[in-house]
Amino acid sequence: MLKRLRYPLLLIALLTLLAATWAGLLRIGWRLPASSGLAAAHGPLMVSGFLGTLIGLERAVALGALGRRWVYIAPILSGLGALTSLLGLPAGPWLLTAGSIALIAVFGEIIRRQPASFTYTMGFGTVLWAAGNVLWLAGWPIFQVVWWWGGYLVLTIAGERLEMARLTHFPRWAMRAFFILVGVYVVGLLVLSFIPRGDLGTRVVGLALLLIALWLLRFDIARKTVRRTGLTRFIALNLLIGYVWLAVSGLLVLIYGQQAAGPIYDAQLHTLFLGFVFGMIFGHAPVIFPAVLGRQIEYGPHFYGHVGLLHVSLCIRILADLLGLVILRQWSGMLNGIALLLFLAVTVFSLRKGSAESLPANARSAKSN
Numbered sequence: 001m002l003k004r005l006r007y008p009l010l011l012i013a014l015l016t017l018l019a020a021t022w023a024g025l026l027r028i029g030w031r032l033p034a035s036s037g038l039a040a041a042h043g044p045l046m047v048s049g050f051l052g053t054l055i056g057l058e059r060a061v062a063l064g065a066l067g068r069r070w071v072y073i074a075p076i077l078s079g080l081g082a083l084t085s086l087l088g089l090p091a092g093p094w095l096l097t098a099g100s101i102a103l104i105a106v107f108g109e110i111i112r113r114q115p116a117s118f119t120y121t122m123g124f125g126t127v128l129w130a131a132g133n134v135l136w137l138a139g140w141p142i143f144q145v146v147w148w149w150g151g152y153l154v155l156t157i158a159g160e161r162l163e164m165a166r167l168t169h170f171p172r173w174a175m176r177a178f179f180i181l182v183g184v185y186v187v188g189l190l191v192l193s194f195i196p197r198g199d200l201g202t203r204v205v206g207l208a209l210l211l212i213a214l215w216l217l218r219f220d221i222a223r224k225t226v227r228r229t230g231l232t233r234f235i236a237l238n239l240l241i242g243y244v245w246l247a248v249s250g251l252l253v254l255i256y257g258q259q260a261a262g263p264i265y266d267a268q269l270h271t272l273f274l275g276f277v278f279g280m281i282f283g284h285a286p287v288i289f290p291a292v293l294g295r296q297i298e299y300g301p302h303f304y305g306h307v308g309l310l311h312v313s314l315c316i317r318i319l320a321d322l323l324g325l326v327i328l329r330q331w332s333g334m335l336n337g338i339a340l341l342l343f344l345a346v347t348v349f350s351l352r353k354g355s356a357e358s359l360p361a362n363a364r365s366a367k368s369n
């Protein structure tokens, strides 16, 4: 029965993505019809509403299939949190936070079943998300909690990649180096949050992001699989471009330090959230959607369309941010939104009817990219 919940939950996640994108366009200066609190809810809706529900759902589908049905509580809470936030109800932030805490419990179960470096990494990422949400509930401004949320997404993705990296010859010192970098990131978070004199903590966070990106560029198996063809190459390219964006984000945070709003803040955040995180989502959609929905997806070269649009328009947006070109920034933000829409349209129209077990061979093997 609970299995059927994946459809409404995915629908809520996608609706939240659309509403949050609309809110992003408001934030970047477009005058569009909207409810009064929507623009301010943009960040939480994107990170906790959309991504929180999607990631929680992916875990729930995997663990639910093994008989752990309670794991659906996490995406249900996040999904309800997204809906109530969209309606402007005060319960929204509480439900989103509850969803993140429930996901820690889900990772407790995942780690119990498979204690490994990658499950610890992803589980710890969830702890950062929940901690950021608790600080946000306590009234901290978003610019002070956003790097907690960023840590969640970086560690979730890095954990997935560590799982794949086990397939290659992987030096032990590299693993240790990775955990040291995670440690540096956490020290940065603690300093920026609890010793808020100057912006040393934010710069340490930036340095850690830069080094984690270089680590991923050096050790991810994508460096090899990018030489293959078809979907495998598509995923690898998305990963490598995403790592470059992560490095740029780290550099911008390291150079400019803490920002509370404005174009540099925009560039620091969206190189991470759009370039890195959405780069990963675009790359893995042909694998994630079949896994969650049990439907096949027909991959084709046209998938490069929305990927190209996202990265080119993001390059323009970052340049506009750095050069203070307001109108160019506004239009490139619009093109970012169109890239997200195009991605949804291409993905939905590429879904084919098919049983859960009959995932396409290319999707199954691409999971190891």
Ligand code: HEM
Binding pocket: 021, 023, 024, 025, 027, 028, 029, 040, 042, 043, 044, 046, 047, 051, 142, 143, 146, 260, 261, 262, 263, 265, 266, 269, 270, 273, 274, 277, 278, 333, 334, 336, 337, 338, 340
């Ligand atoms: C079409 C795509 C997007 C547009 C047009 C957009 C636009 C914006 C703008 C203009 C800001 C405010 C920056 C400033 O202070 O000047 C902002 C903040 C933010 N954005 Fe986005 N964004 C987009 C996508 C995303 C995505 C995909 C994520 C996360 C996955 C995200 C997360 C955030 C966060 C966390 C903030 C900080 C919010 C705050 O401080 O209140 N954005 N966005």
